[in-house]
Amino acid sequence: MAAIPPVCEFGWPAVDAILPGTDGNKHQLSDLAGPGGLVVAFICNHCPYVKAVIGRIVRDASDLRDNGIGFVAINSNDATSHPEDSFENMKRFAEKHRFSFPYLHDEDQSVARAYGAACTPDFFGFNADLKLQYRGRLDASRREEGPADLRRDLYEAMLQVARTGEGPREQIASIGCSIKWRDAA
Template identity: 75%
Template structure:
């Protein structure tokens, strides 16, 4: 089922946590920040919206690094109900797509709940003070990859954050599969 997150709550403070990564190490979210900010992306392995744009996510993460923006991806889906999103499958997904950023597992879903993550993909863009400046889409792609010349909404917004500390006032929410919550969350 498709879900759309709310619009950006400018100034909302990022939440730090330490989670296991597919590289076998534990990573603190804040340690992934660059000098100009951080993108926290909630994704998963099985979502058709993520699959349609994963190459673009990897590209934009690499390009944002050049702008001083760090990037981290988190999977919070209930792997018991959605085995394709298991930690072992996260390792395979990251390797298959050449992730150059940490891919972390939020097994108890506390981080997704703290962020108010609504869908996959759901992007949170923070400035160097860890205050929210962007909560929007990657680009206009949906369940299918969009045209190659689509405006790179996340990338352009975070370039602005890198240069000014502030995100654009006009943002278009991401859309994707809803986070697959456990019954106990």
């Protein structure tokens, strides 16, 4: 079932955390920011929305890094109910798609809850002061990859954030599969 996150809550401070990465290291989110800001993307391995745009996510992460903007992806899905999202499968997914950014595992889902992540993909764009300036879509793709000439919403917004410290006032929400939450104990 598709989920749509809420609109950007401008100025909301990034939540810091230390999570294990598919590269075998632990990463602190705040350390991944570049001088122009940071994108925190909630993704997973199985979601058709993510699969449709993963090549564009990898491209945009690289292009953003070239512009001084850090990028990190986090998988918070319950791997018990969705085994394709296990940490071992995350490693394979990152290698297959040649991630140039950390892919972190939020096994207890505390980071997704702290961010209010709603779907995969869900993008949070922070300025150099780690204040939220963008919470929108990657581009107009949905469950199928859109045409090559789509406007790069996340990329363009983050270039503006890096330049001015502020994101665009008009943003279009991402859409994707809902986060697969663990059953409450």
